[in-house]
Amino acid sequence: MQPHTIVTREEWLQARKALLTKEKEETRLRDEVRAQREALPWVKVDKDYVFETPAGRKSLADLFDGRSQLVIYHFMLGPGWDAGCPGCSFLADHLDGTLPHLNNHDVTLMVVSRAPLPEIKTYQKRMGWEFPWVSSFGSDFNFDYHVSFTKEDLAKGSVDYNYRQTPSKEAHDELPGLSSFYKDEAGRVYHTYSSYARGAEEIISTFMILDRAPKGRNEGEIMDWVKRHDEYEAQPKANNSCCA
Structure with missing residues (x-):
């Protein structure tokens, strides 16, 4: 945690208003990106x-x-894995x-994974x-959607992931x-969007809360602290008597 200057309420308010200007710029940029995402061309899925x-x-x-829109999360759980990606x-x-x-x-x-269904069910039940x-x-x-790779793919030195050779x-x-994906009234399916790596990060509301906590994400590398939710050490229960 970086050291922080201790200031008066008036000085804090001045700094907070300056940050608010940047936050509003971020919001407007996010709206612009969202509009461009919705305007992307589509590709008909023939396979x-x-x-x-x-x-x-x-x-x-x-x-x-029965709906017209489908969002798939490609979950890292391969055949034979003991557990899904943390x-x-x-x-x-x-x-x-x-x-x-x-x-x-x-x-x-x-959610889609390449593990056989019985292995998926076992892990889903655990979680x-x-x-x-x-x-x-x-x-x-x-x-085809560039989230699984064979040994031969990896042996080539790079793979097509996140729209670049990784x-x-x-x-x-x-x-x-x-x-x-989108399905029209005739039953035709179209691929409309894909995102990889940190692209789905905004789905993780825990991150959004941590970004507003005093220590932020408090990590050395991205998600270096994250564990499966049943693997954290037991934490003392909060005293919520004031809210009873």
């Missing part, structure tokens, strides 16, 4: 993808579940509460999550991402 779901095998079009698990902790709001707004949120989670095992889906030493056989 047939099959997913294993708790209700049986389904196509990409089936995953929309970072993906951290993000996933923020999803369940969004479901009724997204569904009511014509958006289906789906206590309720969001829909399906397997792309045996499908090209993860590879050195293999910085990559993994599974990597995170988020992709969005």
Whole structure:
């Protein structure tokens, strides 16, 4: 934690107003980026993808579940893994509460991993999550959307990830991402957006709260403190008697 100057309330207010100017600029830029994101051209999805779901095998079009918009989080859980990626698990902790709001707004949120469905179910049960989670095992889906890589891919020295050639030493056989799709009234599916690496960071509301805490994220490297939520040491319970 960096040292801080102790000032009067008037001096603090002056500094806070200066920061507010920057925060408003950030908000306007975020609005501009959002508008450009919504204006991106679309690509028709012609390839047939099959997913294993708790209700049986389904196509990409089936995953929309009666809605016109589908957002997929590419969760790092490969075949045979003992547990999912801690970072993906951290993000996933923020999803369940969004479901009724997204569904009511014509958006289906789906999590996809390459691990077989029984392995997904085991880890999902451990974490206590309720969001829909399906397997792309045996499908090209993860590879086509640049979140899974074969040993041969990695052996080439770099992989196509986050719209650049990422050195293999910085990559993994599974990597995170988020992709969005639209289905028209005729049932045609279009790929509208994909984001990788830190691109889905704003989904993680814990980060947004930490960014306003006195010590911020308090990390040496990105997410170096993050663990799966059942792996933190037990913390003393807060005394909430004042709110009873």
